[in-house]
Amino acid sequence: MKAFSCRVCGNSLYFENSICITCHTRLGFSRAEHAIVPVDDQGQYADADGRTWYVCRNLKLSGCTWLTERPGDSCFACGLTRTRPNDEDVEALKEYKVAEGAKRRLVVELDTLGFPIVPRTEDPVNGLAFDLLSSAKQKVTIGHASGIITLDLAESDDAHREKVRVQLDEPYRTMLGHFRHEIGHYIEWQHVRGDLIEQARELFGNEEESYADAIERHYSEGPPAGWEGHYISMYATMHPFEDFAETFAHYMHICDTIETASAHGLTTVASPQSFTSFRDLVVGVWIPLSVALNQINRSMGKGPLYPFVIPAPVLDKLQFVADLPRR
Known part of the structure; x- marks a missing residue:
């Protein structure tokens, strides 16, 4: 998550803020601008093109501050x-x-x-x-x-x-x-379609295997011996579908945490997307950063922030996920 600041007074903001605690300006999140913007007392925001946006109707129901194009409507996320x-x-x-x-x-x-x-x-x-x-x-x-x-x-x-x-x-x-x-x-x-299916099967296994049998085996027998050298988690060992989903979740964990660390000056990486190789990002940035964050958590008497080890086969899986086409 990027760092946000109030456009009126410059105070630091959290992503969830609906009001700036320093200048008391009402706030909304603009998905179009990827920014927290000031709104007036009626919950309206006029962008640089003169378009008027309105705070989501679910502000009181779920704390949603996102802007929508029509008054009294739900925002994209709530929708x-x-x-x-x-x-x-x-x-x-x-x-x-x-x-x-x-x-x-x-x-x-x-x-x-x-x-x-x-x-x-x-x-x-x-x-x-x-x-x-x-x-x-x-x-x-x-x-x-x-x-x-x-x-x-x-x-x-x-x-x-x-x-x-x-x-x-x-x-x-x-x-x-x-x-x-x-x-x-x-x-x-x-x-994961077309030629990518065969690549995925080489990394994660054949997704056509019986999911029901995989569930029964996982909860009756547990993970296979030596799973730590090939999977990011025990749950990932259950079925190729779960291995992919767990890998994708960790891809998101890593990207979001690095972006947040960068936004607050804890790393010099511009963004995870600035690396052509996700493998290099994990080895060169994420592993040292996560070790430091784990130690910081322990300094506060808590468990490690990222209690996982990333072996070489998981790096290959993460690279596959990072290289997926965006369409």
């Missing part, structure tokens, strides 16, 4: 959500707010990386949509199916998520991580 909790489900709406915040970060990073986002409302066959459901009142299975990403809002709750993380022996589990993993399934579905 990607197909299903959400009803207005009477107060507890689920709290979790929904956290999930929507993570989804907005996802959209910004996909924009930065150059992956097009086509809403389901525009393309019913290949478009993207999210079902954000609460497992408090129904069974929810996190996953992707033909462009529909389903997430359990209970994962927004720190206590619930940590309990599941410990049960599954995972080193890392966040709502943003779920979004990045599931969007990886969507990206593979949309972008």
Whole structure:
């Protein structure tokens, strides 16, 4: 995430800010400008071309500050959500707010990386949509199916998520991580086609293998011996689909963290996209940076920020993901 500052007073801003705490200017996020901009008391912003933009109608519902072209309308990011909790489900709406915040970060990073986002409302066959459901009142299975990403809002709750993380022996589990993993399934579905399928199979395995058998084997037998030398995580060992999604999630982890570090002067890298080889970026920038960040976390009495090791075969997979066509 880039660093943001108030255009009125120059104060530093967080991506989620709706008001500048220094000069009290109301704020909105312009996807077109990739910037936080000042809005008037009516929540309106006039851009350099004279067009008027309006703060999303979901500002109070989910904390969304994004701008939209029509007054009283939802913004692009909110429009990607197909299903959400009803207005009477107060507890689920709290979790929904956290999930929507993570989804907005996802959209910004996909924009930065150059992956097009086509809403389901525009393309019913290949478009993207999210079902954000609460497992408090129904069974929810996190996953992707033909462009529909389903997430359990209970994962927004720190206590619930940590309990599941410990049960599954995972080193890392966040709502943003779920979004990045599931969007990886969507990206593979949309972008790994033609000659790329054979390349993907050489790296990740044959995706036509039975997924149901893979799930049963994974949870009954665990990961194969020596998996650490070939996969980024235990979950990636389950099936080629999961290996790709996990790799794509880590590609996003790395890109976003390096961009944020650069924006705050912690590295001299202009952007991850300035490297022609993603492998070189990981070896030359990410590994030293993540080691330092892990040590900083330990200095605060916390666990490592990035508790993963990247072996050579995973570097090849990350390079494949980074080289995917943006179309």
